[in-house]
Amino acid sequence: MVHTPTDQEGKTLHVDALLQRLGGGAVLEDRGGVLVTCPAHGDGRPSLFVSLKADGRALIHCRAGCSTDAVLTAAGLRTADLFGVSGEPTLSDAPPVELDPGAVAALMQYVTAAAARLPGSQSAVYAFERFGVTEDMGRELQLGHDDGTVTTRGRDFRTQAYTAHPRLVVPMLDWHGTPRGLQGRDIAGKCPARWVNLASPAEGMRWSATGVFRTSGSFDTVLVTEGPGDALTAVSAGYTAVAVRGSGVARSERTARELVDGAPDGALFVLAGDNDRSGREFNDALGAQLAALDVQVCVLAIPAGIKDLAAWRAAGPGEFAAALHTAVSDAPAWAAVDPTPTTPTRPRRERVPMEGTDIANARRALDIVGKDTAYVDGVGFLTWTGKVWSVMSATRERAIGHRVADAMTAELAEIRERFGDESNAYKSALKTTRRMHMDSGIRAALEHLRTITGHEVEDFDAHPHLLTFANGTVDLRTGRLRAHARDDRLTKLIRQDFDPDAQCPRWTQFLAEIFPDDAELPAYMRRLIGYGITGETREHAFALLYGHGSNGKSVFVNTLADVLRGITGHVSQAAVAYQRSYDPGAANPALAALRGVRLAVLSELSEGLRLNEALLKQLTAGDPVTARELYKGIFTFQPTALMLMATNYRPDVRGQDDGFWRRTRLIPFTRSFSDADKDPALSRTLLAEAPGILAWAVQGAAEWYAGGLREPASVRAAVAEYRQQSDLLDGFLPGVLVRDPQGTILQKQAWDMFQNWRDEEQVMQVLRWGPREFARNLESRKVKSVRANAGKKLVGVRAARPDEIHAG
Template identity: 40%
Template sequence: MTLDDLLGRFAEIVEERDGWVVPCPAHSDSRPSLRVAVSDAGRVLLKCRAGCPTGRRTPDDEPGVLEALGMSWTDLDAVEPGEVRARAKSTDKPAGPAAVAALAADLDRWTANLISGGEQAYDYARDRFGLDAADCERLGLGFAVGLGGGPRLVVPFRDELGVPRGYQARALGQDARVRWLGAKSPDGASWAKVGWLPGQAGWAEVLVTEGPGDGLTACAVGYDVALVRGAGLAGSVADDIVRMAHGRPIVICGDADLAGDAFARTLAAELAKRGESVRKLRPPRDGDDLTDWRARNPAAFASDLTRSVASAPVLGGVAARLDAWTDADLTEVASARRLREHFEAAGSGVRYSPEAGFFILEAGVWRPDKLDGVRTAAQEVAHALWEEAADLARELEAIKQAGDPAGEAKALAARVGKLKGFAKNANTSRGIDAMVRELKALRGVAVDFEAFDRHHHLLAVRNGVVDLRSGELLAQDPGYLLTRRVDLDYEPDATAPRWEAFLREIFPHRSKHAGLPDYMRRLVGYGITGSTAEQCFAVLWGKGANGKSVLTDTLTEVFREHTVTTPFSTFEERGSGGIPNDLAALKGSRLVMAAEGEQGRPMAEAVLKRVTGRDLIAARFMRREFFEFRPSFLLLLATNFRPQFRGQDEGLWRRVKLIPFERYFAPAERDHKLGDKLLAEAQGILAWAVRGAVEWYRDGLGDPPCIVDATKEYRQTSDALAGLLPGIFIYDDEGRITGKLAYDAYLAWTDEENLPSKERWTRRTFFAALEERGATKKKGRDGVYFEGIRRARQPDAVPDHDAPEIPEEPRTPPNPLAHRQDVPITGPSLDDAF
């Protein structure tokens, strides 16, 4: 099912800035109250503003939203959002001057359309809301035909000074899928949540309505109106309404249904906290809003409304604020939700995975909560709850001292006592533990650890996110779940002349090192992509004073959060074997640096294959659960000695990129301030690496000949059997030799080469090495033998004139498999092996 399919189930759709509102199927809805949105992660969300549960049944055992729709959580999770324009995001940053100017031009154009040919809109405003033509023009209403869904009546959202801050447009036709269409927010900003409609009667009261329709209906009677864009915003618009009302009495006109009651209750509590005098007006018939009320008797509506406004009950401060605290709010789960909202209100967010704990959103990326920030926030939430309870208790005491004129002190005292008891428990270690524990399981907080840093082509920077495939700078989006950031602004045109000169200095030979500076750009660019498509690692090899450390130190500083420096021993053989636990720290990194291993110590070849491939790696952090991750980094081994590889299989050597650092800088040539000079070009080095990434995505690494040749020579000289195969043995498709003779020859050869006993292989290891080098192991009647190799004969090699002459082996071998007339080509000590 797609989101379009889901929305198609509803007869009425109201579009908002970050989603849609449709009639809730779980309760009798006079107007849409079920919010439908898409999260940053692409998940479709449902929330009833009247409080209907989404997945479970109500306390009265009535179906929740999903059950009423004939769906389950699994069905909802499977809904594909498709190409949606609205995402569940929130920002309180107001639109800038350019966006406001563009909006003003649109509104002026639509107003001109209304005056010149908007009879249909005039008729609708008159019949539906009671506005005459003069009202429409005074309020700046407009007529638009190009917004989608047919012709529309445009209602501008202006502040009290008349500055345009948004709009909503009502479809005039009955077949429009979206009735109220909101203005698309500018990038990184938001249009206002509240608009001001000036009346003409001069009444003292300011009416607050849900949405523009009721606002127009109240304004037609003469009232000044603060219209709220949607009922779900009730908790965040109090400051705007206080500013607009400017000390005048406020009357909240919610709908006569559950959603309207929740709107009035929440807003009244927020206004009461600010010391405002608040009254509540509810239409006399259940399910009606102000416009429905008017439609029942247009002629009597004006007098009915003014009478109801005058008699609307005042919501006392304590009563109004307590109305916002239902029994459902006094639970540990509700406290966890308040904790989540505490982060969101600060422009942050929180996520949790069992493998790594909590993550907190900071500057567009998710930081591991290393300093117990979640628990600190829980303490703040608990303290705020205690302050609210204590403040209500003080106000209740003032009511008692005033003689309890409304006779409400006794009932209020019980409710305040209940809130104080809950607040006291919330401030204990047990209460805070419970809040944090429940937070872990809240939908939208719990996340699979593998979901972090999954978008390898994206690189977070200070001023956004870079798409490394194109070099384009994108806006920050928490939904990417990136955990690391380059602490630099990305400027595509930034340069790094000293850095590029440095690369030419450390690879100076135009013929021998041809293409190496450009290759390093592609290699580093490939590394920061997080891709392992090349399945390779680089060995930066040189004897010292050659620029190797300056290169790795500079890259580490520029890409500090994406770089992990790990001990060389991580990739060396260990007695215990297996995958080392320090690999857990490599998850999510892009560059991994390891320097100066122990000379002669064999490398852990299986580990190197795993970390440079696409297979899952099992690891865990200290005292955490095991998790699996796929490598997303380029390994750079910087060493004065070439690492020792025993194996010769293609699976290993095709991964090796040996980069020789052959330049030696004499003491007089060394610039001890070079590191600082290079870091002064950090922004240019970032742009240089991004260009390398774009090149890699387009063309691949493209190893220059010097890398190919150096790696080939490295492989040949790293072979532990070099001199034996080829040498004592040679490759021959028709060749064959017994395992016993082969191993005896190997032992004799190790004696000749003076290999220490600890470096001599067992028969099993030696046989495996022959197979690794292409020989085929088979078992015959007389034991193991190998095909594809044989002993070298005299014509197979250049004669060694210094070696003593060796008599040819007798032609009648004792073993029928050893039938070849082979003659060793090395010293006499090997002859006994045959």
């Protein structure tokens, strides 16, 4: 920061004039700004941090805990004086630098050291009395105690204000349990600031703005709170919580992504900002960011007169958990605040009298949800998010009924005021309203709403050439991006922007490394994955990535599954393995979960397990598939997924009909990486190229639409070898029998020859075959059987001559 004479003209306040107004005295350079004496407290030490942004905005922060308002009042300044300040900026508008491993390691050392002091400490008592967190919970949350004497060998990021008072140490963990930030809570009540942060680890680098709080017993429902105090309170009631450092941080897309990345799939996020204006701004800002990521978001209603979750618990610790459960269950879906509430976005229907029927209540629900809601048998309610149609959780479904009940309660109050509580109109309306507040009334209204908003499953995801990204929908035939459209009725979303110019040099290098001896395979894999993301099924392809370990196939599949997470599904080994009693009509959640999925990753089979060929044919045939989730109805959908399996062992396949082998694409992974060749950071490096990998896949889709898959010779040869080695009759046909367009042989004679061959060769898999099984397997190999006077005979084959047997 450059110090020059004070601007006397008063047009703008120079930064040096601001420092003088704040108290003058010694000015100490500090990372990203300077330290001066704080006018709001009288210790005389420079503890007020002042920085200047490039846009002329001055930031002040007292490290002793004085509020900004207190500092400005003591200095005779206004908030407006912090804007339009001239001088050399000390802070850049560049995005924050990622935390370096050294800073994280040092933080982990401190967290571990502080956690060792928690048992029996003042902080353990405080955590339980204030937030309801037991020592066992605290151990899982990595809470700690620091009276200012904790020491570690790593860098110390604590400030003087932090170590001046004993603190409950609350780490801000990521979803993997790694500390990415920390706040310390004053437990003695003597610090002007209850919560104090650590100093920044380096210039331009910041600690995480979010922290995950969950124990082994936490629900998947995530409460999002302003700060760690309410997060701890939510955890004590059984919830997963994420703490966010204030409404300013909540407006950042980066914060929303930190919050969502790593969260349980399909988790419901409930915004629990403080019960004040700042808290409402927090909920509105973060709700908008989460909705843009296609996340299910609801808003918690904290009782009137209570500021936050901690205060709610303090008002009645014994009843808090049950009351919170009810409030979470009743939490309505987040909705954007209308900037012009006097001009509704759609005309409101004229209020109709309470009819008291379930259909009337369903119509009231329709008035609430409008055209943004649809129902599909076997799938459930779907809601338009502005990008895609997303399946509602059971909580959001019930919330529709709650909103109807709330609207009826408001109308009931008007009826009472108009007619009196002894009137027949009021008594009838009261009875109707009470029913809507019961489970039976909500269920009945939702049942009829299903009928009113009903659609067929084929109405959705019917455009395989379209793929939705965060910033629009791409036509995969051309690679062109356009705006999201409700009428496309797409249900799957890739939660990243599409950038057609994004590059992926490390991914390209990786493909060359795993296919060093086949120049055609990298381009083929681009077309294959491009075909997969289209949702087309005309190739009927099943991709089998085969090769012994340490060859890159798992990295390939896992990277794609992560980058394409929104359109990727997984099929378990139990579903893929052969089942003697396989019933296509049975309840099969693994199959039902593939609706709308475009890339299906099949679990590798253990060595020796037989592949469920019937299932693979069913999923790749391109014909409608009937599926049923547990406890849900049957529905029929069109499969859209490319089946992909990475395996060290080629699955056991018994069938020899062309149907299965025509579908199979066996991609050989022949490279074997030594320990010296392996890059431990490769997966992280590849994921950093996600935008480029997405562009690579879209390019592959356009190439496939233009010219098909075009299998390399290596893939065709690998399939032919696999088929021959899987043929249980290899050695018998051809061998004992040979193909001859003019040849014939009695089926009984062929059966006798088969039994002799089987016993001599000891082919264990066919020991139990009878004549019918033998005939069926010959038929699958295109050997026809016809009736003749001497009995059935086989056409197109004959017994091999001695020289032919030797050759076979």
